[in-house]
Amino acid sequence: MFQGWRLRLQTSMCKVRFLRGSPFSKGEVMKKYSILLMYPDYMSQDWPYETYFTYLRAATSQEAVILAKKEACQENDMLKNKADDFYAILCIAGYIKLEDVE
Secondary structure: OOOOEEEEOOEEEEEEOOOOOOOOOOOOOOEEEEEEEEEOHHOOOOOOOEEEEEEEEEHHHHHHHHHHHHHHHHHHHOOOOHHHHHHEEEEOOOOOOOOOOO
């Protein structure tokens, strides 16, 4: 029940992906998080406006950000060691609904 979007501030392109649970959690209560990441400058023609948004479940907000970065790498066919190149802009407990503003 994870959804990932590659967003531009003006327009959005939707990517949806489903994963199973967190590899970090061992019997911990999983909470819902909404995470917004900024793409690294070398991956975007519209840097710093191009972002990646996802919903996921994790035990902590720190874990949620790590999982979101790994998911963004996988969605963009990047090496996992490049996950730290994504910059976490926002991590909110709970799922927020995105709407087109145009």
